[in-house]
Amino acid sequence: MVVLEDVNKHFGDLHVLKDINLTVHQGEVVVVIGPSGSGKSTLCRTINRLETYESGTITIHGDRLPEEGKALAKLRADVGMVFQSFNLFSHKTILENVTMGPIKVRGVKSADAKKRAMELLERVGVAHQAAKYPAQLSGGQQQRVAIARSLAMEPTVMLFDEPTSALDPEMINEVLDVMIQLAKSGMTMIVVTHEMGFARKAADRVVFMSDGAILEENNPEQFFTNPQTDRCKDFLGKIL
Numbered sequence: 001m002v003v004l005e006d007v008n009k010h011f012g013d014l015h016v017l018k019d020i021n022l023t024v025h026q027g028e029v030v031v032v033i034g035p036s037g038s039g040k041s042t043l044c045r046t047i048n049r050l051e052t053y054e055s056g057t058i059t060i061h062g063d064r065l066p067e068e069g070k071a072l073a074k075l076r077a078d079v080g081m082v083f084q085s086f087n088l089f090s091h092k093t094i095l096e097n098v099t100m101g102p103i104k105v106r107g108v109k110s111a112d113a114k115k116r117a118m119e120l121l122e123r124v125g126v127a128h129q130a131a132k133y134p135a136q137l138s139g140g141q142q143q144r145v146a147i148a149r150s151l152a153m154e155p156t157v158m159l160f161d162e163p164t165s166a167l168d169p170e171m172i173n174e175v176l177d178v179m180i181q182l183a184k185s186g187m188t189m190i191v192v193t194h195e196m197g198f199a200r201k202a203a204d205r206v207v208f209m210s211d212g213a214i215l216e217e218n219n220p221e222q223f224f225t226n227p228q229t230d231r232c233k234d235f236l237g238k239i240l
């Protein structure tokens with residue numbers, strides 16, 4: 001589904017992605033963890049073509065990442081992304097936030113987009129808030145709307161970049177629960193998170209990044225009980 005081969009990227013002198021090789025199969029949930037500054041966000045942004053890269057290849061469904069134009073717009077719709085900050089449109093209602101993309105980008109009829117949006121808002125537990133504006137919702141509710149908004153574009157892959165790290169503790173689980181449901185429904189997911197409970201429950205694989213490189217990759221059980229490198233052991237010692 002998503003294949004990165006020998007991907008390299010620099011920010012000036014900073015070698016931020018070093019020979020990244022990563023394959024994510026259909027329906028797989030891959031959790032990416034690692035210290036701050038290790039390149040996790042850049043990895044997500046590169047997969048979604050929000051960042052360019054200098055060498056290597058990235059393919060999604062066997063197609064190389066497009067540079068621009070319609071193909072790029074299609075890719076962005078195909079690969080949903082949920083960020084730490086929810087990025088909802090503040091002057092649009094919750095319902096409008098979810099229907100806008102399908103109507104404008106996918107050309108879905110307004111009535112159909114609304115029907116689908118309400119189903120998705122139901123699924124993430126905020127349907128009763130549909131007429132409100134983002135500022136009237138809690139952080140956890142806004143992030144669930146952001147997930148619904150991404151899903152409305154019918155992505156085949158979802159990227160999550162620390163989706164719960166801006167949330168108050170009591171709201172983290174309501175967002176993780178939605179993500180666990182999504183994982184169970186068979187969505188292909190790449191999730192940057194330090195929520196190890198989520199990794200244990202939902203991940204097929206955990207990938208450890210440090211200094212722009214993937215140092216370890218294993219199933220959650222092996223990963224947590226038997227880390228291979230000192231850097232990974234050290235990191236797990238700090239967060240567990």
Ligand code: ADP
Pocket residue numbers: 011014016034035036037038039040041042043
């Ligand atoms: P992480 O998400 O693991 O914390 P990032 O991918 O955000 O790491 O950042 C990796 C490194 O790249 C950091 O050293 C960061 O300062 C640097 N970096 C990120 N974005 C930019 C940018 N747009 N320009 C220059 N340096 C950047």
Ligand code: MG
Pocket residue numbers: 040041042161162
């Ligand atoms: Mg980051």
